[in-house]
Amino acid sequence: MKCYIFTLTAAAIAVVSVAAAPHAPHEKRATGDKLVVGYWVPWSDTPVAALDMTKYTHINYGFGMMVKANPKPTDIKFDPVADGVHVKELVQRGNQYGVPILISLGGWTGSQTFSPAVADAASRKTFINNAMTFVRTNTRPEGEVPNGWNMDGIDIDWEFPGRPGAVCNTYNSQDSANYLLLLKELRAQLDLEFPNKHKYITAAVRVQPFDDASGRPMRDVSAFVPYFDWVSIMIYDITGSWSAATGPNAPFNTPSSPGEPFSFIQAVNAWKSAGWPLNKMVAGVPFYGRALTSTVDMNAANPPSIHAPHTGVVPKGGPSDSNKPDSNCNEGAVYSGFWKWKELRTNILTSNPTTPVAGWVRHWDNQTQTPWLFRSSDKTFISYDDIQSLTVKVNYVKQQGLLGTMFWENSYDYNNELVNVLNLARCSTNCPTPTPTPTITTQTMPPVSTTTSSSTKTFITDSPSPTPGNCAGVAAWNSATVYATAGTKVTYNGRLWTNQWWTQGETPSGSAWGVWKDGGAC
Template sequence: MKLSVFAFAVFAFGLAQPVLGKPVTIGYYPSWKRAQMAGVDYSKYTHVNLAFGIPTSSGTFSFDGDWFLPQTVTDIHSKGAKALLSVGGWTGSNYFSNIVKDAGTRSALISNMVSYVKTNNLDGIDIDWEYPGRLGDNCNVYDITNDTPNYLTFLKELRAAFDSNFGSRQKLITLAVRVEPFDTPSGYASDVSEFAKVVDYANIMQYDINGGWNADTGPNAPFNFESGKGLQASFVSAIDAWTGAGWPANQLTAGIAFYGRSTIAKEDMTKDPNNQYQPQESVVPLGDSEDASWYDVCAGSTANSGVWMWKHLRDQGVLPSTSTAAAPWVRQWDPVSQTPWLFNPGTKQFISYDDPQSLKIKVDYAASKGLAGTMIWSMNMDYNEELINVVNAFGSGSSVAPAAENPPKADEGADAPAPQSSAPAS
């Protein structure tokens, strides 16, 4: 922990203050969106995770941003932020299970990570395995019995290698994780404290909880879930699940989505405007101007993501202000999920997203629970810093939202597929 005037108080309350006393703000930088990163202010972040390094079955990995990495790392460091390579992602997790179960390939991946960090002056590695013990992308190998213990072995060995090459705790290891702890044959891992001893931060992906894979419309990133409606998981339940399994709050970051997801309702949702859970079509529409149909080799199908970045909700005229919709769009606010949603009666398009109002509720709550800070997917999606400025107010003493009324049981969790176009999710 860094020294500060309030070091003792910070320790007493278990709050992480790793960079000049600031809460952690981790942003993901998608390499394929480099052109859209030009206006991003790295000083608004404490850590930047460059996504993604893609592992091979032999324990090597490649990053398609190698050609711009040196200058980008220099730029990130010049703004006082740390630079990490994120390895994995939705389409990059195919081989993790086989890699970590074999001592040889574990060693190869670790050696390649050490070399890459050293060569590129990085501050560490972020691992986005989607997911230990369960299927993510259709091409992924997974082993529900052995993935979680093998993952721990791998992380212990990676920590030892980092410490021996760079000095004790001089390089970071962070993880992108689901809304529930790692899977085991008996359910979610009940004790993840050993992971936390060798990992600096777990970044919870508290979004993509509901989407086009459901039968009904619903919130992309609910603060609370509504009992019996949508997936019974939420921002609040995810924090409870991880801390309840022994992960220290001050080593957790709360996942924030700078985007929303769209689907097509089967009926006019304005006829029941207080209900955001209504039957939807199975085909997902195109989202914003950056969305496009893409072919998933593993699924053997072509689909749209339906993603609407915050910046395009604003600059494509859907939201002329942060809290008002332009006709024919109608904006509603759900008091349980504490998120806004939009509906177009003409096209029957539904969009669930986060805005400054909903993010403030989440940020204030995460701070009240002693979390280290926030994680954002992704940095290129903001508009005039409207969202990052809310996130940067973490721990400023703002009002706190109420706790969940319907916390999940220990055996309930998020079984929906992760998103196919966003990640660190995913």
């Protein structure tokens, strides 16, 4: 991205104090609806005009960057010419559709000087004045650099206060304490300048709470709660070249050893246990996968496992993946292994979201509730999220009362397949009618190995539901059957069970987070 150094300044405004409103005035989200927060970036290959704004409740524009190349640590790197055109267009569309647009400050390689920028009162004041430029009203003539971009809030994407994160980042043990001071002062300034319109403060955070001065996750983050509208937990990038074995990019349940000890459930519980309320918690999900190169043929294992030794070298991901060093923070000429969902759909999963082209085999890991792909010829492993895995996460968000979901990023989707799943949570009004219960049919499919035998898989097709509580005519649960549609009824151990999302091989039980809901004795 082409960027210029643009030092943002602020003007003094008269002091007025009011309570913050629950939503920005132009926000059209129905009360009780879950959030769907997407990121849009200026290098996106999806233009602003092509965004289906009805799919989002909020959009974060990335990024205003804090980099060491800036003249001062408090400066925000932003191109007022190129980026400003996109911001103006995005804000206009947001206003039209009632979708608030926030500026996201930082990012993986753009958080280099956050630590010194918030280290003392004078620096925080300067930084806040610079950040306020993004939310102020534009009062300058058309064509000039505006003194305000009319955005609806500030998303702080300082992902690792107290830790290095990217190799270029400055950090110290007082980062979290200074972060809290920044939030108090930023909230006061926003309320001061906008007494009649609520401006958001949100954040992207890691799967563990902020670090304390000792470098360990804080046990109590409740002091931060009043200043944030919500935090988006980035529950992805869990497994990579740093891991002992291949594994899920974004697991729902925590993997067994040798997997990394993080997951969707773990992250929610970690923040909740530290005093973060669920109604200010947004769960972040990826619209992409990551590749690694295994040292063994993972298709040959019996049964297949998502965990295997890997070479430590990340292979090239999808067509857009590049090993060109980042201009803001050179972490080396390495590939990311990134596969956007739309690249998976146009190169591997070309016929439908679950059937790969020849040479690839799709697997489902029941423990982590995630799909993975493997190609034996070059031992390429890809872990990703799809319709099936996101449905599991969205159901959890609804059941547990989280505020909503966030995803990275808008241009990675394919025909809105994944964002449509996130919108299933937005049903406090106009909820869809239940899907009819399916019956079982059997199809003979080509084998997934190089042997000449055929394999049989069971799938589900729609049919009328049986009478509730009546097991007559309901098929017994079968571990080999793919129960693809939520609402499918089965019998097991003399009881009636209904699946809540896609499943295969998961035994019906009374588990609180299991896929099967107990309908009582037959």
